[in-house]
Amino acid sequence: MEKIKLGISTCLLGENVRYDGGHKLDRFLTDTLGQYVEYVPVCPEVECGLPIPRESMHLEGDPDSPRLVTIRTKQDMTDRMVQWARNRIINLEKEDLCGFIFKSDSPSSGMERVKVYNEKGMPVKKGVGMFAKIFMDHFPLLPVEEEGRFHDPNLRENFIERIFTLKRWREVLERKESRGNVVDFHTRHKLLILSHSPKHYQTMGKLVAKAKDFPLKELYQKYQTLLMESLYLKTSPKKNANVLQHLMGYFKEQLSSDEKKELLEVIDHYRQEYIPLIVPITLIQHYVRKYDQPYLKQQVYLNPHPLELQLRNHV
Numbered sequence: 352m353e354k355i356k357l358g359i360s361t362c363l364l365g366e367n368v369r370y371d372g373g374h375k376l377d378r379f380l381t382d383t384l385g386q387y388v389e390y391v392p393v394c395p396e397v398e399c400g401l402p403i404p405r406e407s408m409h410l411e412g413d414p415d416s417p418r419l420v421t422i423r424t425k426q427d428m429t430d431r432m433v434q435w436a437r438n439r440i441i442n443l444e445k446e447d448l449c450g451f452i453f454k455s456d457s458p459s460s461g462m463e464r465v466k467v468y469n470e471k472g473m474p475v476k477k478g479v480g481m482f483a484k485i486f487m488d489h490f491p492l493l494p495v496e497e498e499g500r501f502h503d504p505n506l507r508e509n510f511i512e513r514i515f516t517l518k519r520w521r522e523v524l525e526r527k528e529s530r531g532n533v534v535d536f537h538t539r540h541k542l543l544i545l546s547h548s549p550k551h552y553q554t555m556g557k558l559v560a561k562a563k564d565f566p567l568k569e570l571y572q573k574y575q576t577l578l579m580e581s582l583y584l585k586t587s588p589k590k591n592a593n594v595l596q597h598l599m600g601y602f603k604e605q606l607s608s609d610e611k612k613e614l615l616e617v618i619d620h621y622r623q624e625y626i627p628l629i630v631p632i633t634l635i636q637h638y639v640r641k642y643d644q645p646y647l648k649q650q651v652y653l654n655p656h657p658l659e660l661q662l663r664n665h666v
């Protein structure tokens with residue numbers, strides 16, 4: 352797989368672009384995830400023409416439609432930022448991004464819970480950074496995350512799983528449109544979708560079964576929307592345990608009673624969160640190889656992102 356293109360707030364890469372001339376280098380993003388990703392850096396404040404260093408800014412007014420204002424001299428930067436952001440978005444459309452990682456708490460780049468100050472100078476954490484909002488409104492289905500939330504292993508795994516899946520889907524889009532390509536992609540991703548949303552699993556199964564009833568463009572669009580919606584929903588030990596038991600069903604005839612007992616125990620220990628997901632997955636991968644299950648061999652659920660990222664060691 353070629354590298355995945357992701358937008359990122361420039362200061363997270365260690366560039367000295369912040370208002371105080373500093374940066375917010377994040378080593379996980381540069382050194383670990385960076386091995387699989389090609390970043391497209393975006394610093395709204397510098398790219399809209401503000402200097403380094405510069406006066407710091409915050410959001411003011413209505414949390415749903417705040418103004419971007421410098422704190423000391425009260426210069427309103429809203430129009431300048433909005434105009435620049437709209438042009439930058441058109442430019443970013445050509446980049447074929449699979450997601451964006453924003454710098455948290457920034458009045459320009461923060462994705463959520465950014466402070467918005469009222470006329471008395473009191474903050475409420477209900478705002479969205481001005482560029483981040485325009486970006487997310489324009490690309491509603493793209494995976495987005497903030498660097499601070501990567502400390503939560505579940506959010507980290509979810510985001511990374513989504514960008515790898517979107518990249519695989521984009522590879523399907525690069526090929527000639529055909530119903531067979533959608534069916535093939537769906538067949539490989541079925542259990543991954545089930546682990547996020549049994550409801551989407553059913554809806555998407557029906558869509559693919561009736562693929563012939565839809566014009567190709569409509570089929571691709573519907574499928575893509577459902578895919579991104581389903582993966583946005585979080586997995587849980589309960590949902591994953593159901594998928595693991597579903598997987599176990601494929602070995603019903605082959606597993607010895609001892610092997611069955613052991614696998615059931617491991618799944619149950621995972622469901623109770625005594626052990627991480629990687630443990631039952633490794634055991635099932637062993638049986639997939641041992642009993643040569645071609646259908647399971649192609650299931651992305653067993654291998655959705657590089658093992659080296661160790662994402663399933665912590666969920």
Ligand code: SF4
Nearest residue numbers: 360361362394457460
């Ligand atoms: S938070 Fe956004 S605007 Fe601020 S320095 Fe980082 S990239 Fe630039």
